Amino acid sequence: MHGHWYFARLAARREENATARTLLFDVEKWPGHLPGQHVDVRLTADDGYQAIRSYSLAAPAEGDRLELGVQPVEGGEVSPYLAEQLPLDAYVEVRGPLGGWFVWRGERTEPVLLLGGGSGIVPLRAMVRARRSSAARSPFLLLYALRSPAERWYAEELRPGADADGVRTRLLYSREAPAEEPRPAGRLTAADLAGAAEVEGGPPLCYVCGPTGFVEHAAGLLVAAGVPPGRVRTERFG
Amino acid sequence: MNTLSPGFHGHTRPRSDRLPPGQYPTEQFPVLSAGPTPEVPTSTWEFTLTGTEGERLRTWDWAGFGDLPQEEPTVDIHCVTRWTKWDTSWRGVSVDVLLEGVDTSASHVMAESYGGYTTNLPLADLTGGRAWIVHTFDGLPLPPEHGGPARLLVPHLYFWKSAKWVSGLRLLDRDEPGFWESVGYHMYGDPWREQRNRSD
Numbered sequence: 327m328h329g330h331w332y333f334a335r336l337a338a339r340r341e342e343n344a345t346a347r348t349l350l351f352d353v354e355k356w357p358g359h360l361p362g363q364h365v366d367v368r369l370t371a372d373d374g375y376q377a378i379r380s381y382s383l384a385a386p387a388e389g390d391r392l393e394l395g396v397q398p399v400e401g402g403e404v405s406p407y408l409a410e411q412l413p414l415d416a417y418v419e420v421r422g423p424l425g426g427w428f429v430w431r432g433e434r435t436e437p438v439l440l441l442g443g444g445s446g447i448v449p450l451r452a453m454v455r456a457r458r459s460s461a462a463r464s465p466f467l468l469l470y471a472l473r474s475p476a477e478r479w480y481a482e483e484l485r486p487g488a489d490a491d492g493v494r495t496r497l498l499y500s501r502e503a504p505a506e507e508p509r510p511a512g513r514l515t516a517a518d519l520a521g522a523a524e525v526e527g528g529p530p531l532c533y534v535c536g537p538t539g540f541v542e543h544a545a546g547l548l549v550a551a552g553v554p555p556g557r558v559r560t561e562r563f564g
Numbered sequence: 565m566n567t568l569s570p571g572f573h574g575h576t577r578p579r580s581d582r583l584p585p586g587q588y589p590t591e592q593f594p595v596l597s598a599g600p601t602p603e604v605p606t607s608t609w610e611f612t613l614t615g616t617e618g619e620r621l622r623t624w625d626w627a628g629f630g631d632l633p634q635e636e637p638t639v640d641i642h643c644v645t646r647w648t649k650w651d652t653s654w655r656g657v658s659v660d661v662l663l664e665g666v667d668t669s670a671s672h673v674m675a676e677s678y679g680g681y682t683t684n685l686p687l688a689d690l691t692g693g694r695a696w697i698v699h700t701f702d703g704l705p706l707p708p709e710h711g712g713p714a715r716l717l718v719p720h721l722y723f724w725k726s727a728k729w730v731s732g733l734r735l736l737d738r739d740e741p742g743f744w745e746s747v748g749y750h751m752y753g754d755p756w757r758e759q760r761n762r763s764d
């Protein structure tokens with residue numbers, strides 16, 4: 327199953343912000359996936375040269391539809407092509423679903439803490455979506471660390487505050503915060519995670535995702551706050 | 565018109581004889597870990613060789629480990645997340661040295677780490693000058709996020725087999741899945757045969 331490459335047709339591309347793009351692909355006979363999993367995307371040049379990179383699945387499985395979120399990296403081989411160049415209706419190849427550890431299984435009832443930095447929000451958004459559409463009532467807290475309002479992803483969907491489904495969201499700006507934001511812009515600190523280990527129902531299952539520096543820092547803060555290391559799952563993008 | 569990634573040109577074509585299938589070369593040193601980086605002070609660090617019955621065969625502390633004969637391998641490493649890094653230079657002790665004189669019928673080994681990580685390998689893949697316990701990268705102490713103070717280095721297999729924060733090797737009579745192997749990764753992990761997932 328994993329070894330198989332599927333053709334994926336670009337059905338739509340959406341702007342998340344000035345640079346980040348959501349890409350919707352149609353993949354015939356896609357076997358489905360779990361929130362948190364990723365795919366490998368393969369591009370082929372005219373001379374047969376191929377490049378492969380991993381991208382997280384941004385939404386739960388829904389038929390043959392796959393949603394990715396791509397943050398173009400300057401000078402990158404694959405991400406600028408996906409974000410800006412790949413024409414609608416053209417194909418790439420994908421392989422997956424991949425990853426059996428950084429996944430949220432809906433049947434679990436324990437509290438969950440999601441901690442995303444930058445484009446690390448992508449697989450966490452799939453988990454939030456899955457939680458909202460499931461019968462699971464596990465408390466969900468999403469901490470979304472981002473540089474500035476201009477770099478925000480999923481603005482309509484991930485709003486600060488508590489929603490009717492019991493998902494709480496906080497945005498933590500590191501460089502520039504909007505005027506109405508009480509927390510001054512700054513790096514994620516222990517204070518942002520105060521109480522993280524003592525939520526009702528015991529230390530939450532934590533999912534931390536983003537660039538390596540962010541993940542190292544954030545996972546370290548969680549452990550320092552008293553979350554057992556075995557409850558912290560990480561995914562590093564670089 | 566070619567509808568498979570039209571207009572994609574890619575970067576320079578890498579030297580293919582040293583690049584396993586599906587990999588791309590990087591100058592960076594990306595990090596793959598399942599969880600937080602454990603803090604392992606060298607003052608309490610120990611490395612233990614355990615027999616198939618769970619018996620402690622040998623133990624070294626940091627100083628004792630430093631007294632063993634050291635080697636400086638320069639090798640290519642291949643991560644299952646598809647990056648390959650050429651000519652990485654390390655310093656550490658060959659696993660041959662650690663196993664010297666041990667009489668065992670074991671077929672496999674479980675590498676065990678501080679923080680609970682495990683990974684399984686055939687014993688034969690750790691011998692014959694193909695595996696080391698390393699503590700120095702590029703002339704500097706191995707940083708914690710890359711497995712410091714010491715990690716296993718088995719460059720001919722995907723890099724998840726090179727357990728970070730290694731605390732010992734446990735001899736096994738038969739193969740058993742380690743951490744990533746039990747969530748779907750391949751039991752052996754040969755990059756030249758693209759053994760990424762269980763079904764590959």
Ligand SMILES: Cc1cc2nc3c(=O)[nH]c(=O)nc-3n(C[C@H](O)[C@H](O)[C@H](O)COP(=O)(O)OP(=O)(O)OC[C@H]3O[C@@H](n4cnc5c(N)ncnc54)[C@H](O)[C@@H]3O)c2cc1C
Pocket residue numbers: 364379380381382383395396397398399400401402403404405406445448449537561562563564591592645
């Ligand atoms: C499991 C997994 C899931 C991922 N999910 C996503 C996702 O959902 N969305 C997403 O946008 N990316 C994701 N990534 C990262 C993605 O796989 C690529 O690494 C990224 O798109 C850069 O690829 P590239 O070919 O454009 O750049 P490359 O050609 O590989 O790199 C060019 C240069 O850019 C720099 N660079 C490369 N990667 C990064 C980085 N991550 N941050 C900063 N600088 C970098 C380096 O200097 C590098 O030498 C994920 C990675 C992993 C391992």
